């Protein structure tokens with residue numbers, strides 16, 4: 001039997017096997033679009049993603065790629081032909097979750113089921129080939145920089161019973177740190193980015209937000225962090241490729257784009273340095289930190305992050321919202337703030353992790369800035385963009401952190417109008433400088449205590465930051481409709497909410513206003529985000545009862561009526577509810 005898209009499928013020894021042309025796949029042109037066959041009867045794939053937005057984007061690209069080759073996606077890992085985990089190594093907890101999933105698939109295999117198990121992403125890169133020895137049920141490993149090779153790996157495993165180890169592994173290893181511009185041009189993942197499918201491939205997808213990668217990898221080497229090891233050297237994509245991707249996403253119906261990079265403000269592309277034989281610009285390795293201290297020389301053909309933002313804003317006029325994460329608190333120039341002030345569709349939202357408020361700990365973390373510099377940066381932000389919302393990350397219990405140093409973090413959190421902070425307990429990670437240099441000497445109980453204390457303090461700070469919006473009119477991009485009869489609703493107040501909120505790695509909203517907040521009955525709500533990324537629950541008027549779902553994906557103007565630490569409540573402005581419906585109907 002032949003499949004029209006992906007070659008021969010044949011039956012052997014009682015199980016479906018297939019062969020595809022995946023090994024021949026070469027993507028050489030940004031204009032290539034994978035065809036998607038929604039009626040595919042190809043092998044079924046279960047893909048679960050752990051960790052950051054980069055992983056979410058990687059999974060989206062993998063999904064598009066596999067779908068174009070005839071694979072179907074399923075939500076049920078117990079029946080899938082191929083089970084893939086796109087993993088995260090940032091904290092031990094995330095790794096443990098993935099290991100336990102490997103155990104579950106192992107049970108399927110023990111029961112005699114034919115299933116391919118693949119580990120993708122940072123854990124594959126960090127554990128390396130040794131993972132195949134420790135978890136013999138794992139069939140293939142694919143690092144985050146090699147995902148374009150995944151279909152070929154799956155093919156190899158399916159085609160050859162017990163394929164050779166090297167045919168089941170695609171990892172960058174130390175070659176990802178060869179720091180020449182041309183090595184970056186060879187970067188595999190660029191092919192996957194360029195070949196992104198722009199069709200709304202998810203059945204029933206209402207998705208109007210998308211991620212666009214501008215920089216891969218990281219050169220900062222914070223002592224606690226695995227990312228520079230697992231994702232490799234910092235590589236910046238050519239501005240024209242980024243803008244082209246934004247345009248095509250907007251043409252496909254996207255209205256909000258989030259630019260992704262580990263330190264987005266360090267985006268810098270020098271034109272003319274890396275071109276292919278056809279004169280097309282290629283990704284290039286990022287400059288060292290020193291480059292950001294010196295002014296750009298006259299005559300240098302450089303696209304800075306500020307210029308990139310401005311170009312996307314001006315050259316993609318139908319894009320309603322442009323965001324970016326994660327900002328590095330150092331080298332965030334006034335030029336970026338000026339562009340944010342001048343371009344109304346660039347969201348005034350900055351996620352800039354402080355990590356600690358103690359200079360000694362910041363130094364031990366190799367963060368490259370002091371507490372004073374962080375506060376000076378925040379002062380510049382709030383001075384130039386008074387309505388800009390600020391979010392961050394903090395690590396508590398970094399080795400040798402004393403009570404007094406933790407108190408400095410507390411005072412930093414109190415001093416900044418953070419809308420939220422993601423608070424993590426230090427987790428020693430193999431391969432990092434910190435694990436070699438420091439004993440993990442802050443006891444677990446103390447880490448927990450500091451974590452909970454800081455959550456409570458952040459809750460107060462968040463409450464204040466949110467309450468400043470009451471009475472204002474803002475635009476909200478609606479992401480979800482929640483009715484009173486839905487599943488159990490979490491409380492909308494209290495510090496425990498911070499635990500429910502995912503890191504910006506996830507767009508998932510887990511909040512709604514309480515059913516009987518203030519003794520008042522709450523019916524159906526639309527839940528979405530303001531430009532400043534504030535989660536907002538909008539009480540929907542009965543008159544829209546039949547059209548609730550069509551609101552998802554539209555931007556509506558609302559008046560903020562109440563606030564809680566992590567949530568705003570709003571009422572729809574009657575003037576725009578009709579406009580919103582009309583807009584969503586005309587999509």
Ligand code: SAM
Pocket residue numbers: 052090091224225226227261262263326327328352353355393394395424425426427428429
């Ligand atoms: N590039 C971003 C930056 O530097 O701000 C952060 C990326 S990291 C994947 C996300 C967050 O995980 C960090 O901001 C940090 O707070 C936390 N993190 C990273 N390594 C950690 C570790 N070993 N233990 C605890 N938290 C960690």
Ligand code: SF4
Pocket residue numbers: 218219220221222225226227228262263
């Ligand atoms: Fe990790 Fe630091 Fe790079 Fe962020 S900047 S990814 S914390 S090394």
